[in-house]
Amino acid sequence: MSLADRLPRTVQTILNGVEKGWHHGIQLYVSRNGETIADDAIGTGGEVDGKPRPFDSRTLMLWLSSGKPVTAVAVMRLVERGLVDLDTAAAEYVPEFGTRGKERITLRHLLTHTAGLEPVLSGWPHQPWDSIVQRVCEAGIQDGFVVGESAAYDPARTWFLLGEIVRRIEGRDIEHVVREEILEPLGMTDSWMAIPKQIHRAYGDRIGVMYSVKDGSLHATHGHQEDVCRAPSPGGSCRGPARELGRFYEMLLAGGRAGERQILAPETVTLMTQRHREDRFDQTFKHRVDFGLGVIVNSNRYGPDTVPYGFGRHSSDRAFGHGGAQSSIGFADPTHGLAVAAVANGCPGEPAHNKRFRIMLTTLYEELGLSGA
Numbered sequence: 246m247s248l249a250d251r252l253p254r255t256v257q258t259i260l261n262g263v264e265k266g267w268h269h270g271i272q273l274y275v276s277r278n279g280e281t282i283a284d285d286a287i288g289t290g291g292e293v294d295g296k297p298r299p300f301d302s303r304t305l306m307l308w309l310s311s312g313k314p315v316t317a318v319a320v321m322r323l324v325e326r327g328l329v330d331l332d333t334a335a336a337e338y339v340p341e342f343g344t345r346g347k348e349r350i351t352l353r354h355l356l357t358h359t360a361g362l363e364p365v366l367s368g369w370p371h372q373p374w375d376s377i378v379q380r381v382c383e384a385g386i387q388d389g390f391v392v393g394e395s396a397a398y399d400p401a402r403t404w405f406l407l408g409e410i411v412r413r414i415e416g417r418d419i420e421h422v423v424r425e426e427i428l429e430p431l432g433m434t435d436s437w438m439a440i441p442k443q444i445h446r447a448y449g450d451r452i453g454v455m456y457s458v459k460d461g462s463l464h465a466t467h468g469h470q471e472d473v474c475r476a477p478s479p480g481g482s483c484r485g486p487a488r489e490l491g492r493f494y495e496m497l498l499a500g501g502r503a504g505e506r507q508i509l510a511p512e513t514v515t516l517m518t519q520r521h522r523e524d525r526f527d528q529t530f531k532h533r534v535d536f537g538l539g540v541i542v543n544s545n546r547y548g549p550d551t552v553p554y555g556f557g558r559h560s561s562d563r564a565f566g567h568g569g570a571q572s573s574i575g576f577a578d579p580t581h582g583l584a585v586a587a588v589a590n591g592c593p594g595e596p597a598h599n600k601r602f603r604i605m606l607t608t609l610y611e612e613l614g615l616s617g618a
Contacts, residue, residue: 248273248283248285248287251282251283252275252282252283252609252612253612254608254611254612255273255283255605255608255609255612256287258601258604258605258608259271259273259287259288259605260287260288261601262589262591262593262601263288265593265597266458266461266462266463266591266593267458267589267591267593267597267598267601268288268456268463268589268590268591268593268601269288269289269290269291269300269456269463269590269591270286270287270288270289270290270291270300270589270590271286271287271288271587271588271589271590271605272285272286272302272304272306272486272487272488272586272587272588273285273286273287273487273585273586273587274302274486274487274488274490274491274584274585274586274587275491275583275584275585275609275613276491276495276583276584277581277582277583277584277613278582279495279499279582282613284302284487284488284491285302286300286301286302286304288300288590290304290453290454290590291454291456291463291465291590293454293465298450298453298454299450299451300453300590302486302487302488303435303451303486304451304452304453304486305435305436305437305448305451305452305453305484305485305486306453306455306484306485306486306487306573306588306590307453307455307468307469307482307484307569307572307573307588308483308484308485308490308569308573308575308588309481309569309570309572309573310400310480310481310567310568310569310570311483311490311566311567311568311569311573311574311575311586311588312438312480312481312482312483312484312490312567312569313404313479313480313481313539313540313567314493314539314540314566314567314575315423315427315428315438315483315493316404316407316408316411316419316423316438316479316480316539317356317407317517317538317539317540318427318508318509318517318539319411319419319422319423319426319427320352320356320407320410320411320538320539321509321513321516321517321538321539322426322508322509322513323410323411323414323415324352324513325509325510325513328414329352329410329414330352331351331352331353331356331538332351332352332353333351333352334348334349334350334351335347335350335351335352335354335355335406335410336348336350338410338413338414339378339382339406339409339410339413341379341382342381342382342406344382344383345383345384345385345386346385346386346392347360347362347384347385347386349392349393350392351393352407352410353521353538354392354393355403355404355406355407356407356521356536356538356539357396357521357522357536357537357538358396358397358398358399358403358522358527358529358536359392359393359394359395359396359397359522359525360392360399360403361386361387361390361391361392361395361397362381362384362385362386362387362399362402362403363384363385363386363387363388364387364402365380365381365383365384365402366380367380367381367401367402367405368380369401369405369476369478370472370473370475370476370478370482371472371476374418374477377405378405378406378409381402381403381405381406382406384402395525395528396522396525396526396527396528396534396536397527397528397529398527398529398530398534399480399529400480400481400529400570401478401480401481403480404478404479404480404481405478405479405480407479408477408479411479418477419438419477419479420437420438420439420477423438423483424437424438426508427493427508428485428489430503430506430508431489431492431493431496431503431506431508432489432492432503432504433485433489433492433493435485435486435489436483436484436485436486436489436490437474437483437484437485438477438478438479438482438483439474439475439476439477439482440452440474440475440484441475442471442475445471445474445475446471452469452474452484453469453484453588453590454466454468454469454590455468455469455572455590455591455592456590456591456592457571457591457592457593458591458592458593458594458597463591466592481569481570487586487587487588488586490575490586490588491575491584491585491586492584493575494566494575494576494577494584494585494586495577495584496508496509497509497514497518497577498577498579498582498584500514501513501514516538517537517538517539517540518537518538518540518542518565518577519537519542520535520536520537520542521536521537521538522535522536523535524547530553530554532544532547532548532551532552532553533547533552534547534552534553534554537565539567540565540566540567541554541565541566541567541568542563542564542565543555543556543560543561543562543563543564543565545558545560545562546562549603550603553568553595553599554567554568554574554599554602555599555602555603555606556574556576556578556585556606557602557603557605557606557607557609557610558603558607558610558616559607559610559611559615559616560576560578560606560610561578561579561580561581562580563578563579563580564576564577564578564579564580565577566585568602569588570592571592571593571594571595571598572588572589572590572591572592572598573586573587573588573589574586574587574602574606575587581613581615583613583615585606585609587602587605587606589601589602
């Protein structure tokens, strides 16, 4: 039975987005209690230089910020081993960070977006890692921001610092730690934070292209190009098939376990996915959004039709996950045993993106018979 037969209304929401010019296609993965319900790609990969790009469930799509929880798991593995402490100042691990009002910023502040670093250009993907970390360490605090009390989602800066903390503790670059300790043990062999040159070339057209809407039409971005794919960004460069992002959430639903491997202890998963930042107005999102440690916790209580990067109107209060800028979502809903990953290849702007995913995910729950819970 095809996906269009199993989830016809959900598929139609995706096709509606194609008609509106919001994306060429969307990869969708859904499982419930470990049983796969959807693992497909609806639509096309678009065209680059007049050449159609392949697009199927094997295509490596850019997750952008939907990959943040992968980095968060790398940090939480250090926490449960006693190598770092959530309430210790980040400057204890990266001393040069402790300047210009940042001395009190802890790992908990970084993971809950209550650190308030001022906007600085990191230089990614063109600057080397050490230069990017230096720029982050030289940044100050936003005017009027109260560390630990104010809230402002940080798409990249603090995540480079988290990556540097992992690097210094583990003695390996963050992209290698993530690959060797999380992705490969989970069987996410086509998922990467940074793709080595020779492997990027071997993938060829399996590397998905992301498009942005400009002047009413979709235009290819540079996210698929080799220099971008090779540059690690702990807050935004992970990519792979949607099914593998779904597998990551299946691991969290299973208490941190995948097969014979325990990636995180069950109590660490609980700690990571409970509310640590609650009922605070986020200065970036312009909305109240709750956070765990590196994950968004369902914030429908603040307005199911307005909350950004939500999980649909019918998701349970326990749902957690993360969205990627104007394009993707990955989440788990423990109440329903549900793992969902969806990656669109078009970025149509924040309002259109939030609308299309809100409709798609709400419809998905309804087709699964979960809208009344």
